[in-house]
Amino acid sequence: MPDGLSKEEVEVFAGEEFHLVYAMTTTWESLGILVHRGEVGLQMIDDFFSGPIIVSWRKLENYITGERKEVGRETINEWFQWLKERLEETELDTPPKPAHIEHNVRKRPLG
Numbered sequence: 001m002p003d004g005l006s007k008e009e010v011e012v013f014a015g016e017e018f019h020l021v022y023a024m025t026t027t028w029e030s031l032g033i034l035v036h037r038g039e040v041g042l043q044m045i046d047d048f049f050s051g052p053i054i055v056s057w058r059k060l061e062n063y064i065t066g067e068r069k070e071v072g073r074e075t076i077n078e079w080f081q082w083l084k085e086r087l088e089e090t091e092l093d094t095p096p097k098p099a100h101i102e103h104n105v106r107k108r109p110l111g
Contacts, residue, residue: 001013001014001059002059003058003059004059004061004062005059005062005063006062006063006066007062007063007065007066007067007070008066010060010062010063011063021060021063024056025056025060025064025077025080028049028053028056028057028077028079028080028083028084029077029078029079029080030079031045031049031053031079031083032078032079032080032081032082032083033079035083035086036079036082042086042087042090045083045087046087046090047099050087050090050091050096051096053080053083053084053087054084054087054088057080057081057084064076064077064080064081
């Protein structure tokens with residue numbers, strides 16, 4: 001999916017598979033509130049999903065903004081946005097390093 005599509009363009013692009021977009025955004029929403037309430041650590045979500053969350057927000061921001069305007073509720077996907085913002089903050093000081101590079105056992109000294 002290209003970045004920056006409008007709400008209507010996202011719906012057309014996703015077509016019959018739009019339920020997958022809904023499932024993904026509600027998953028990120030659920031993880032956001034769990035992190036906020038301290039049930040799941042931000043580092044765990046960062047390790048598992050930082051890339052997909054940040055990229056999916058970039059692709060869906062206009063969709064979410066359009067949905068908020070259409071239904072008159074700024075709370076639509078509020079925890080998804082909150083989580084994306086927290087993940088971006090963690091990357092300000094330390095850019096993300098892929099696990100296959102950061103934890104490459106072949107690069108560790110033996111012994």
